[in-house]
Structure formats: C-alpha cells, structure tokens
Amino acid sequence: MKDLKHLIYFEHLLDEAANELVMQAVSEGKHAVGYTCYHMPEVLLNLDNCFSVRMRAPRTGSLEISTYYMTNYLCGYAKALVERGIEGGYNFLSALAGGETCTEMNRTLEHFEVLQLVKNEKFFVSFIDVPFKVTPHGLEHYKNQITKKVLEPLHERYGTDISDASIRKAVAEHNEVCRIITEIGDMRKLANPPITGYEFHVLCLVSYCCPKALIIDKLRETLEEVKTRVPDAKPDEKPDYRAKVMLVGSEIDDLDFTRTVEQSGALIVADRFCFGSFPGRQEIVLSDSEPALDQICRFYQETSQCPRYMSQDKIHGRYDFVDKLAKEYNAQGIIYEQMKFCTYWSYERVIASQVMPRDYGIHMLSIDR
Numbered sequence: 001m002k003d004l005k006h007l008i009y010f011e012h013l014l015d016e017a018a019n020e021l022v023m024q025a026v027s028e029g030k031h032a033v034g035y036t037c038y039h040m041p042e043v044l045l046n047l048d049n050c051f052s053v054r055m056r057a058p059r060t061g062s063l064e065i066s067t068y069y070m071t072n073y074l075c076g077y078a079k080a081l082v083e084r085g086i087e088g089g090y091n092f093l094s095a096l097a098g099g100e101t102c103t104e105m106n107r108t109l110e111h112f113e114v115l116q117l118v119k120n121e122k123f124f125v126s127f128i129d130v131p132f133k134v135t136p137h138g139l140e141h142y143k144n145q146i147t148k149k150v151l152e153p154l155h156e157r158y159g160t161d162i163s164d165a166s167i168r169k170a171v172a173e174h175n176e177v178c179r180i181i182t183e184i185g186d187m188r189k190l191a192n193p194p195i196t197g198y199e200f201h202v203l204c205l206v207s208y209c210c211p212k213a214l215i216i217d218k219l220r221e222t223l224e225e226v227k228t229r230v231p232d233a234k235p236d237e238k239p240d241y242r243a244k245v246m247l248v249g250s251e252i253d254d255l256d257f258t259r260t261v262e263q264s265g266a267l268i269v270a271d272r273f274c275f276g277s278f279p280g281r282q283e284i285v286l287s288d289s290e291p292a293l294d295q296i297c298r299f300y301q302e303t304s305q306c307p308r309y310m311s312q313d314k315i316h317g318r319y320d321f322v323d324k325l326a327k328e329y330n331a332q333g334i335i336y337e338q339m340k341f342c343t344y345w346s347y348e349r350v351i352a353s354q355v356m357p358r359d360y361g362i363h364m365l366s367i368d369r
C-alpha cells in the first residue's frame with residue numbers, strides 16, 4: 001500500500017516523551033500532566049490550560065540506575081520511567097497523576113516525589129485510591145479522590161478551570177479524537193483492511209502522547225487518506241498475511257513488537273492492551289441529568305478491562321469482551337502478551353491461556369515479554 005502521508009512524522013513524535021508538539025504546548029503556557037494508568041481519566045487531564053501526556057520512555061537503554069533504586073523484579077515500564085526521570089527527561093511536566101492500582105508503579109511515582117526528578121517548583125505527584133469493585137459507594141470514593149488529589153490541586157497551583165462547563169468542553173474535544181481513531185479502527189474489520197496493525201498502533205499511541213489540539217488536524221487528514229487507500233491485494237487475491245490476530249495484554253510501547261508480529265506473517269486487526277483503542281478510544285456520552293464528573297468517573301470504572309478488578313462479573317466480562325472483539329474484527333487467533341513482572345497481567349494471561357481455548361474455542365498464543 002502507498003505509505004501514509006504523516007506516518008514518518010508520527011513515528012518521529014514517538015521517539016521522545018518531550019516531543020516537539022509537547023514542547024510547543026508548554027512554550028505556549030500550557031501545563032503538561034503526565035499519567036500512567038487508565039484509572040486516571042485522561043479526559044480530566046485536558047481541562048482548560050492543561051493537556052495530558054501518557055508517560056513513556058522511548059529508546060531506553062540501560063536500567064542500571066533505576067534498578068539500584070528499585071529492584072530487579074519490577075516491570076521494565078516502571079523502571080524505565082524512573083531511569084528517564086533521573087536523566088532529566090520529564091522536566092516539561094507540571095504534574096504526574098497516577099493511581100495506587102499497581103505496587104510497582106507506586107514505587108515509580110514515589111521516586112519522582114522523593115528524588116525530586118522534575119525541576120519545577122509547582123510540580124506535584126498525585127496518587128488516587130481506586131476501588132477494586134464497581135459499586136455506588138466505590139464510585140463516590142473514586143470521584144472524591146480525583147477531585148481532591150487531581151482537580152483541586154490543578155486549580156490551586158495553575159488556575160485551571162475545573163467547572164462542569166470546562167469538563168464538558170474537554171469531553172467534546174476528547175470525543176472527536178475517539179471518533180477518528182474508532183473510524184480508522186473499524187476499517188480493520190474489512191476482509192482486506194486498508195491499514196496495518198503497526199500503522200494503527202502508531203496513530204493510536206500518538207493520540208495519547210501529544211496535545212490533542214495540535215495533532216488532531218493530521219489525524220483527520222489521515223482518516224480521509226485511509227478511506228481511499230487501496231490495499232495491495234485485490235478482494236479475490238490471496239492476502240499478504242497468513243492469519244488475522246488480536247493483541248491482548250499489558251501496554252505495548254515498543255512499536256517494533258507489533259512490527260515483528262506482522263513481519264512474521266500475521267495481521268493485527270484489533271487490540272485490547274493498556275493504552276490501546278479498547279478501551280480508551282470510545283466516546284464518552286454525557287447527559288444533562290447529573291454532573292459531568294460523576295458520569296466520567298462511572299464511565300472509566302465500567303469500561304475498564306484491567307485485571308486488577310477481581311469481582312466475578314468483571315473477570316468473566318473481560319473474557320467475553322475479548323471474544324466479542326475477536327469475532328467482530330474477524331481475528332483467527334489471539335496473542336496474550338504480558339510485560340515481565342507485570343503482576344496483574346501475569347495471572348490474567350496464564351488463566352486466559354486455559355479459558356479462551358476451552359470455553360470460547362479461540363486459538364491463542366501466550367507471551368511473556
């Protein structure tokens with residue numbers, strides 16, 4: 001297929017956490033708020049004068065310094081953030097927001113705070129306590145945590161407008177990005193998709209790592225380009241791939257991983273990994289019957305597919321969700337992958353390797369990476 005016009009530009013943006021669009025927004029007086037987990041609602045970090053940055057540490061080499069401060073038995077993502085922080089790679093941040101959802105990431109956030117890794121007097125690190133179940137009182141607790149530990153500090157330190165009107169405006173902007181990514185992703189349901197899994201991964205990751213106002217024009221243009229793109233193989237010809245697969249598991253920052261999968265003969269047609277498109281790029285539909293904040297918190301709790309949720313309805317719901325996506329996107333098999341030492345996905349992957357073939361009849365490959 002003809003190369004996407006902006007693909008190299010998007011790849012370039014993903015080479016650095018402090019990419020040119022992030023630094024442009026900061027130079028214009030915007031405040032970058034880093035975050036590490038779906039439980040920290042992305043849309044609430046894009047209010048008024050703030051923009052969200054999904055924390056990454058691309059092109060990380062040695063982890064010797066972070067291993068000294070932490071241990072050998074933490075996931076590479078947690079240690080890579082500390083390593084890059086010690087190198088001074090996140091001085092553009094105004095805040096770092098995370099949840100007490102993963103002990104390993106807790107250690108990372110603590111090191112940012114204790115070692116003062118960001119040279120900004122107003123910089124703060126926020127931890128929110130996230131319930132293990134979706135219940136009315138848990139939702140109220142979740143909302144209070146976000147209000148007291150994220151929204152109010154942003155307002156007090158940076159004058160951020162955290163009103164209901166400001167939240168609804170951020171949701172509208174968030175939803176436009178979601179519509180674009182979803183429409184591009186839906187084309188992967190076709191018999192001969194006009195976009196590869198690698199290309200979609202680049203587009204999706206860029207939408208998390210750059211200020212949305214500065215990237216959306218090129219995403220719109222890419223959507224129109226994909227609509228008219230002609231696949232290499234005609235409908236009646238044998239396709240270039242040997243099988244359509246779906247990726248499930250912990251977050252994938254390494255674009256070479258998806259590239260390697262596809263160079264091996266597979267075509268990735270759907271994803272269900274952290275910071276992928278499911279969940280993460282679905283529109284948030286708001287009503288006027290209750291505050292926007294309440295609806296957003298409920299949305300993130302109900303749509304989360306994190307294996308941290310241990311109630312039976314959530315556990316079986318995750319398997320059903322993967323099965324539904326595999327059928328909808330015509331995946332012939334599933335690759336369950338897990339970052340080494342990722343506590344939650346380690347047991348989710350092992351159990352799924354038994355459940356999915358046995359109860360759903362799905363071919364699957366289990367990878368510890």
